[in-house]
Amino acid sequence: MSAHPFDAAVALQPQADGTFLGHTSAAYANMVGPFGGVTAAQALNAVLQHSQRLGDPISLTVNFAAALDDGPFIVSVRPARTNRSTQHWVIEMQQNGETVLTGTAFFGLRRETWGADEHTMPDVPAAAEVPRATGPARVEWVKRYEMRFAEGAIPVEWSGTDQGVSRTRLWLRDDPPRLLDFASLTALSDVFFPRVWSRRPLLVPIGTVSMTVYYHADNALLQRTGSGHLLGQTQAQAFRNGYFDQTAQLWNQAGNLLVTTHQVVYYKE
Amino acid sequence: MSAHPFDAAVALQPQADGTFLGHTSAAYANMVGPFGGVTAAQALNAVLQHSQRLGDPISLTVNFAAALDDGPFIVSVRPARTNRSTQHWVIEMQQNGETVLTGTAFFGLRRETWGADEHTMPDVPAAAEVPRATGPARVEWVKRYEMRFAEGAIPVEWSGTDQGVSRTRLWLRDDPPRLLDFASLTALSDVFFPRVWSRRPLLVPIGTVSMTVYYHADNALLQRTGSGHLLGQTQAQAFRNGYFDQTAQLWNQAGNLLVTTHQVVYYKE
Numbered sequence: 001m002s003a004h005p006f007d008a009a010v011a012l013q014p015q016a017d018g019t020f021l022g023h024t025s026a027a028y029a030n031m032v033g034p035f036g037g038v039t040a041a042q043a044l045n046a047v048l049q050h051s052q053r054l055g056d057p058i059s060l061t062v063n064f065a066a067a068l069d070d071g072p073f074i075v076s077v078r079p080a081r082t083n084r085s086t087q088h089w090v091i092e093m094q095q096n097g098e099t100v101l102t103g104t105a106f107f108g109l110r111r112e113t114w115g116a117d118e119h120t121m122p123d124v125p126a127a128a129e130v131p132r133a134t135g136p137a138r139v140e141w142v143k144r145y146e147m148r149f150a151e152g153a154i155p156v157e158w159s160g161t162d163q164g165v166s167r168t169r170l171w172l173r174d175d176p177p178r179l180l181d182f183a184s185l186t187a188l189s190d191v192f193f194p195r196v197w198s199r200r201p202l203l204v205p206i207g208t209v210s211m212t213v214y215y216h217a218d219n220a221l222l223q224r225t226g227s228g229h230l231l232g233q234t235q236a237q238a239f240r241n242g243y244f245d246q247t248a249q250l251w252n253q254a255g256n257l258l259v260t261t262h263q264v265v266y267y268k269e
Numbered sequence: 270m271s272a273h274p275f276d277a278a279v280a281l282q283p284q285a286d287g288t289f290l291g292h293t294s295a296a297y298a299n300m301v302g303p304f305g306g307v308t309a310a311q312a313l314n315a316v317l318q319h320s321q322r323l324g325d326p327i328s329l330t331v332n333f334a335a336a337l338d339d340g341p342f343i344v345s346v347r348p349a350r351t352n353r354s355t356q357h358w359v360i361e362m363q364q365n366g367e368t369v370l371t372g373t374a375f376f377g378l379r380r381e382t383w384g385a386d387e388h389t390m391p392d393v394p395a396a397a398e399v400p401r402a403t404g405p406a407r408v409e410w411v412k413r414y415e416m417r418f419a420e421g422a423i424p425v426e427w428s429g430t431d432q433g434v435s436r437t438r439l440w441l442r443d444d445p446p447r448l449l450d451f452a453s454l455t456a457l458s459d460v461f462f463p464r465v466w467s468r469r470p471l472l473v474p475i476g477t478v479s480m481t482v483y484y485h486a487d488n489a490l491l492q493r494t495g496s497g498h499l500l501g502q503t504q505a506q507a508f509r510n511g512y513f514d515q516t517a518q519l520w521n522q523a524g525n526l527l528v529t530t531h532q533v534v535y536y537k538e
Contacts, residue, residue: 058512059479059533061330063373065350065357080361080368081334086478086535088334088371090359092349099349102357102373104332106478106533110510113538114469118435119506166387200383209355209375210328212481214514214533216507237388237518238485238526241379243327245483245529247516249506257507260514262531264328264375264483266355269382 004178005144006187009038010045012075020046020075024068028141033067035141036208037190039093039101041183046075047089047105048182053079054087055109056219057182061212062091062103069095085109110218117216119260121251124150127171127229145191146175148229154193155201166199166246167235168192177227182215185222188230188250189213189261195236195246196267204269209243211263217256225252242266273447274413275456278307279314281344289315289344293337297410302336304410305477306459308362308370310452315344316358316374317451322348323356324378325488326451330481331360331372338364354378379487386485388529390520393419396440396498414460415444417498423462424470435468435515436504437461446496451484454491457499457519458482458530464505464515465536473538478512480532486525494521511535 009025028038040062047053073095081088091103124130130148137143152168172191174184194206217225234248243264250259278294297307309331316322342364350357360372393399399417406412421437441460443453463475486494503517512533519528 059332061373061479061481063328063357063375066352080371083335088332088368090361090371092359099357102349102359104330104371104373104479106332108478108512108535110512113508113511113536115507115509116431116468117507117509118468118504162385199385199387209377210330210373210481212330212479212531214512214531216509216512216514218510235387237529238384238386239382240384240386240485240526241487242382243377243379243483243485245485247529247531257509260506260516260531262481262483262516262529266377267382 004176006174006178006184010041010183012042012045012049020049021072022075023072024070026140028144030139030141033069036064037187039068040190040211041187043075043091043093043101043103044105044186045183046077046091047107050077053107054082055085055107057105057215058108059106059212059214060103060186061210062101063210064101064208066100068100073100117257119249119257121231121255122169122233124169124231130171144175145172147172152198155197158201158203160200160202162200163198166195168198169231169233171229172232173227173229179227180222180225185215185217185259186213189248189259192232192234192246192248194265195234196239196244199236199239204267206265206267208263208265211261213259213261215259217258221256221258225258228253230258273445275443275447275453279310279452281311281314281318289318290341291344292341293339295409297413299408299410302338305333306456308337309459309480310456312344312360312362312370312372313374313455314452315346315360316376319346322376323351324354324376326374326484327377328375328481328483329372329455330479331370332479333370333477335367335369337369342369386526388518388526390500390524391438391502393438393500399440413444414441416441421467424466427470427472429469429471431469432467435464437467438500438502440498441501442496442498448496449491449494454484454486454528455482458517458528461501461503461515461517463534464503465508465513468505468508473536476535477532478535480530482528482530484528486527490525490527494527497522499527
């Protein structure tokens with residue numbers, strides 16, 4: 001069995017100085033540089049592989065400081081504070097001595113408590129009943145994901161007319177299917193196409209500048225989810241003078257909320 | 270005219286080594302340590318006061334690594350990457366050589382573009398028609414804010430019964446009123462009481478571990494808002510095994526969305 005392209009993409013080599021060496025992946029190439037979701041997953045993976053890591057990810061914030069060049073990069077991670085059951089990490093990614101990503105992560109040991117999913121899964125047709133998005137992918141990374149749009153597909157006419165709303169709901173998973181883990185869940189959190197294209201169909205240049213992921217899933221829930229489809233929902237809250245935000249949720253087919261995530265995105269015009 | 274307590278609370282003294290010296294504020298004391306909103310504002314303020322700062326805040330993430338002791342602290346901020354019109358900052362706060370806060374911020378120069386507020390202000394009675402919350406404040410910082418709950422006030426009976434929903438809507442502003450700026454807007458983003466107390470009224474121990482603020486307001490909009498009331502709305506998305514998230518929005522009275530913000534919070538039981 002050959003390795004999944006995602007495993008190859010997020011692989012890191014520990015260096016003698018404690019940093020990790022990685023390489024951008026042609027399989028996940030974007031218009032300029034790599035797909036940001038995989039870059040975020042690579043950043044998280046450095047913490048996951050660190051010998052001093054305690055517990056599982058609860059939150060991750062990554063800031064995209066520059067488009068990565070195709071080629072190698074270095075990830076440095078540092079446990080800034082370790083408490084009894086929690087840990088705070090500082091993350092930085094560099095290429096040729098220049099910072100291309102900054103970030104922080106919070107890890108913790110979970111305990112069983114009372115719980116509830118307040119943002120419940122919206123009512124959409126089952127994944128098998130929603131046709132898979134086809135047609136020519138403009139960028140390579142899109143081919144690594146199966147996407148089935150139940151609402152708010154990528155526009156086919158770029159009219160520039162304000163649609164009044166930017167919501168998208170889709171079933172999605174890795175292609176080929178792959179057992180879910182924290183790294184792939186991180187990348188899946190960034191699969192949504194930019195809300196400004198949805199709200200006002202016009203192919204303006206965009207770029208995510210900061211993304212935060214809150215992990216509500218623990219390892220047991222990831223295992224129960226396996227390689228099944230996830231339902232993703234995303235919507236913008238405000239577009240103003242060059243930046244907009246979008247929030248998103250990812251549920252598994254059983255309706256468990258796995259991730260809530262937010263990002264702020266640069267846009268032109 | 271005497272200085273506003275908030276100005277005194279967020280004041281920082283530049284040190285010879287490039288760091289900033291601050292001090293926790295008794296006026297904004299919480300149950301244990303200071304109100305996190307003011308700590309976040311102090312962290313942002315170090316960037317705002319830095320001689321190399323470019324533009325205005327677009328996003329801020331702060332991670333609360335430990336409860337601050339009452340007393341002095343040091344904030345170190347570093348411009349990790351400066352582009353033509355954007356800048357990425359790394360933030361760390363220390364007490365007695367130990368990290369108490371990590372963070373990142375993204376600043377940028379804004380340009381006029383097409384825009385829209387997609388998350389519109391909910392329909393609630395005007396601030397003057399909603400009674401101000403009264404009664405004994407359990408903690409000092411709450412007295413520094415005027416709060417008028419239109420929906421989802423702090424429980425009066427701690428029954429422990431699941432309410433099924435955790436939404437709160439309130440008018441809020443500094444007390445005494447103060448002209449809005451990026452620092453006070455940051456603190457106001459953290460005024461909401463924890464959603465676990467709202468969803469399931471039980472005074473379980475809680476603590477914010479990470480907060481992200483997206484600033485949709487620029488200086489001109491802050492000036493137009495002045496010292497008027499803001500409408501805040503907040504709701505949780507998931508409570509699971511020791512951590513829940515809450516999202517929030519802040520609008521001015523004219524209905525402009527100023528901030529969208531998210532946090533993940535530890536809870537016991």
